[in-house]
Structure formats: C-alpha cells, structure tokens
Amino acid sequence: MIDFDTKKFHINPNYRLQFEEAQKCHVLLYPEGLVKLSDTAVEILSRCKQAVHKKTLIEDLQKDYPEAETLAADVSDFLEHAASESWLVVVED
Amino acid sequence: MLEDNNNDYIPMWLLAELTYACPLQCPYCSNPLSLPAGRKEELTKEDWIRVMKEARKLGAVQIGFSGGEPLVRKDCVDLIGTANDLGFYCNLITSALPLTEKKIEECKEAGIKHIQISFQGSDKETNAKFGGTDSFEHKLAMTKAVIDKEIPLGLNFVLHRQNIHQVTDFLMMAENLGAEFVELANTQYYAWALHNRDKLLPSQQQLIEAENATNRFRDQHKGNMNAIFVAPDYYERRPKKCSAGWGTTFITVTPEGDVLPCQSAKIIDGIEFPNVKDNSLGEIWQRSDLFNRFRGTSWMTEPCRSCPEKEQDLGGCRCQAFMLTGDAYATDPICDKSPQHDIIEKAIASAQVDDEEAQPLYFRNTKNSKKLSAMEEGS
Numbered sequence: 001m002i003d004f005d006t007k008k009f010h011i012n013p014n015y016r017l018q019f020e021e022a023q024k025c026h027v028l029l030y031p032e033g034l035v036k037l038s039d040t041a042v043e044i045l046s047r048c049k050q051a052v053h054k055k056t057l058i059e060d061l062q063k064d065y066p067e068a069e070t071l072a073a074d075v076s077d078f079l080e081h082a083a084s085e086s087w088l089v090v091v092e093d
Numbered sequence: 094m095l096e097d098n099n100n101d102y103i104p105m106w107l108l109a110e111l112t113y114a115c116p117l118q119c120p121y122c123s124n125p126l127s128l129p130a131g132r133k134e135e136l137t138k139e140d141w142i143r144v145m146k147e148a149r150k151l152g153a154v155q156i157g158f159s160g161g162e163p164l165v166r167k168d169c170v171d172l173i174g175t176a177n178d179l180g181f182y183c184n185l186i187t188s189a190l191p192l193t194e195k196k197i198e199e200c201k202e203a204g205i206k207h208i209q210i211s212f213q214g215s216d217k218e219t220n221a222k223f224g225g226t227d228s229f230e231h232k233l234a235m236t237k238a239v240i241d242k243e244i245p246l247g248l249n250f251v252l253h254r255q256n257i258h259q260v261t262d263f264l265m266m267a268e269n270l271g272a273e274f275v276e277l278a279n280t281q282y283y284a285w286a287l288h289n290r291d292k293l294l295p296s297q298q299q300l301i302e303a304e305n306a307t308n309r310f311r312d313q314h315k316g317n318m319n320a321i322f323v324a325p326d327y328y329e330r331r332p333k334k335c336s337a338g339w340g341t342t343f344i345t346v347t348p349e350g351d352v353l354p355c356q357s358a359k360i361i362d363g364i365e366f367p368n369v370k371d372n373s374l375g376e377i378w379q380r381s382d383l384f385n386r387f388r389g390t391s392w393m394t395e396p397c398r399s400c401p402e403k404e405q406d407l408g409g410c411r412c413q414a415f416m417l418t419g420d421a422y423a424t425d426p427i428c429d430k431s432p433q434h435d436i437i438e439k440a441i442a443s444a445q446v447d448d449e450e451a452q453p454l455y456f457r458n459t460k461n462s463k464k465l466s467a468m469e470e471g472s
C-alpha cells in the first residue's frame with residue numbers, strides 16, 4: 001500500500017495507459033490483461049504519468065472541476081483502489 | 094455463415110507462435126504432433142510486422158510471443174520492439190534456455206513488459222527429466238535476472254501426475270526467487286499430452302492434495318505473490334469455454350502463418366485453415382469459415398442446443414470434442430450431460446493403472462513426431 005500522505009507516486013512503469021480506437025476508450029494494460037477505464041479514471045491516471053503528491057493532484061483536479069463537491073474523497077478512494085491493483089507505485093525518495 | 098455482428102468481437106490477444114523449434118522436449122507440449130522438419134516455411138520478419146499491424150487495427154492490445162521457443166528466432170527481439178512501438182503490451186513466453194543477462198537487457202530495451210518462464214520440476218532432477226535437458230540452474234539464474242531488471246515475471250509450473258506432489262516446493266522456490274505471479278497449470282490433454290495421458294493424468298486424490306497444499310501456502314505466506322492453480326478439466330462436470338469463446342478474444346498465428354481461434358484448432362478435420370500469406374487478418378477474423386464456424390451458439394447440436402447453460406460454456410472446447418468423439422460439433426465430453434461422457438471416465442480409470450511396463454512417455458522430438466503422426470493417420 002502507498003502512504004498517500006507522505007509519498008509521491010506515479011503509474012506503474014510496467015503498465016501502459018493508452019486510447020484504443022477499436023474499443024473507443026482508454027485502457028490500462030498489464031501482464032496478460034487489461035481494464036477499460038472510465039472517463040474519471042482516465043482524468044486522474046493521466047495526471048499520474050509523472051510523480052505526483054496526492055495533495056497536488058487533488059488541488060489540480062479541483063481547479064479544473066470546481067463544482068465537484070466530493071472530489072477529494074472520490075479521488076482518495078480511487079487512489080486506494082488503484083494502489084491495491086498495482087496501477088500506481090510509490091516513488092521512494 | 095454468421096456475419097451479423099462480427100464487428101462486435103475484438104481480438105484482444107494475438108498469440109504469435111514464432112517458431113515450433115525448441116531446445117526442450119516436454120511430453121505435454123501443445124505444439125502439433127507433426128512438427129515441421131525444417132524452418133523454411135516460417136513467416137518472415139516482414140510478414141510478422143504486417144500481421145502485427147493488422148492485429149492492432151482490429152483492436153488487439155496484448156501480444157504473446159511464444160512457440161516453441163520464440164527466442165530461437167534471431168529476430169525475436171526486433172519483433173518485440175516493433176510490437177511495442179505499435180502499441181502492444183508485450184509478453185514473452187519462454188523456457189529461458191536461450192536467455193542471457195544481455196538478452197534480457199535487450200528485451201527490456203525493446204519494450205518487453207512481462208516474461209513468463211516455465212519450469213518442468215521443482216528440482217534439478219525432475220526438471221531435467223521432463224524437459225529432456227539439464228536446465229534448472231540456468232532457469233533459476235535467468236529468473237533472478239529478470240526480477241533484478243524489474244521486468245514483471247510470471248513463473249509457470251506445468252503439473253502432472255509425476256510432479257504434482259512438488260506443489261509446495263514450487264511455491265517456496267518461487268517465493269524465494271521473488272516472483273510476483275505463479276501459475277500452477279495442470280497439463281491440459283491436447284497434442285503431445287493426449288498421447289501421454291495415461292502417464293500424466295493425476296488422480297483425483299492427488300489433485301485435491303495439490304489444491305489443499307496451494308491453499309495452505311497462501312494462508313501461511315501472506316506476501317505479495319499471487320499463485321493460481323489451474324485444474325485439469327477431466328475432473329470437472331462442466332467444460333471450459335474454448336479460449337474465452339471461439340473467435341471472440343484470441344487470434345493465434347502459427348509459425349507458417351495459419352490463423353487459428355485457439356492453439357490446437359488445426360487438428361479439426363474438414364475445415365480450411367486461412368493463412369496470412371493469402372488474406373488479411375481482418376478478413377480472416379470477420380469472414381473466414383473457420384472463425385465463423387463455431388462462433389456463438391447457433392452451430393450447436395443436442396444436448397447443448399436446448400441446454401439452459403449454453404451461454405456459460407458455449408458447449409465447451411471444439412478441439413476436445415473432435416479429439417475425443419471424432420465430431421467437432423458434439424458436446425465437449427467433459428460435460429456430464431454429454432452422452433459420451435464415459436470417454437472421460439474411461440480415460441481417468443485407465444490412467445490410474447500404474448503399469449511401469451506400459452509405453453514410456455513420448456518426449457517431444459523428431460523421432461516421436463514421426464511415430465505419432467503416422468499413428469494418427471492410421472487411426
């Protein structure tokens with residue numbers, strides 16, 4: 001698990017995030033499998049290509065989606081899920 | 094022909110069997126019995142590049158480089174590089190024999206994302222006995238090297254009656270090596286394995302013990318290693334779907350360019366096998382007789398046709414139906430609703446007779462290839 005309060009993280013470098021024309025959606029590819037991503041998931045994950053802090057990530061998203069009230073909580077939940085699936089990995093400093 | 098909604102099916106997976114050549118001789122090999130004598134007929138690098146481009150167009154995202162031993166082809170690393178540039182997620186399925194630290198580095202630079210290494214036993218002797226080559230130390234060293242280079246690694250242990258008791262040793266070994274993912278894959282009885290079935294099929298008791306051992310290991314070692322146990326279907330009451338559904342998810346291209354819905358489909362008689370040298374992959378996926386023949390459920394005969402479970406297993410595996418009953422349209426005899434289910438019961442009974450005098454294992458080599466192909470033609 002990633003300690004999101006102190007550590008930076010980014011997308012697992014062994015995974016691939018890309019748009020697929022045939023599927024008409026973004027997919028995340030990992031060993032022998034894939035997930036199709038929702039728009040929200042893409043919005044978050046595409047900002048994790050470089051190492052990022054949860055706090056900065058939420059601030060950035062909130063700037064772009066000022067009307068989203070539960071954004072911080074939703075992003076936190078998503079990050080926990082993404083970490084448990086190894087989509088995200090911690091950056092050791 | 095069923096052409097209504099073929100555009101809905103996207104082949105997520107391209108299995109590229111680069112060559113049937115392999116330094117090992119596993120007696121359960123899934124390659125055809127009639128191995129080609131030489132490698133002249135193999136697709137060229139340019140052919141493979143075209144095939145990969147066409148597969149990407151259809152929406153394929155995962156590619157598995159397999160064989161035989163894919164690294165026997167000198168252009169394997171180049172093909173990985175091209176596949177990676179085209180947007181594929183590249184998996185390499187290897188025996189590890191041709192690997193060196195340098196080769197692993199090259200694969201990584203080319204963009205390999207996952208390497209699967211197979212073991213034939215959990216110790217030097219068993220591994221050598223079933224692979225036909227003394228390769229254990231090298232496999233261990235290469236497994237470590239892949240992990241050190243931070244490439245996701247899967248270990249694959251092929252289980253059968255003569256090594257299934259080693260499950261716990263396998264798992265300990267995998268954990269000590271630092272593997273993330275382990276597949277304990279029971280032999281499935283096709284191709285070479287079918288001919289060695291009496292010598293390889295475990296008893297139900299052995300299977301239960303092996304599954305229990307796997308569960309015990311999982312309970313005691315709550316680490317990061319993910320271990321899955323794949324049982325042989327002979328002890329099931331329902332068959333498994335053919336590769337996630339015939340013509341729905343997988344495309345296999347053989348070394349000579351034949352395009353198949355699953356690795357073993359070539360055994361089915363009376364169908365023409367499309368080849369990438371004559372047609373595009375898209376054409377084959379959407380319009381070939383082979384891919385349309387068993388798509389969906391409309392081809393079914395009884396008891397599948399009126400079975401309430403038909404969407405769940407799609408009548409099982411067509412190759413297995415053909416191999417065991419002689420009719421590719423029959424219900425997979427694994428299903429206990431099949432009128433021919435006794436074939437499976439007899440196979441299980443016959444494998445339980447431990448007869449040391451009986452035919453020894455047929456290892457996968459040229460001599461046995463000739464012998465077994467001749468036997469098949471005669472039958």
Ligand code: SF4
Nearest residue numbers: 115117118119122161
């Ligand atoms: S099963 Fe064994 S002999 Fe067959 S291709 Fe794989 S490593 Fe080679």
Ligand code: SF4
Nearest residue numbers: 397400402403408428
């Ligand atoms: S009869 Fe056919 S469709 Fe029904 S469960 Fe058996 S294999 Fe599946």
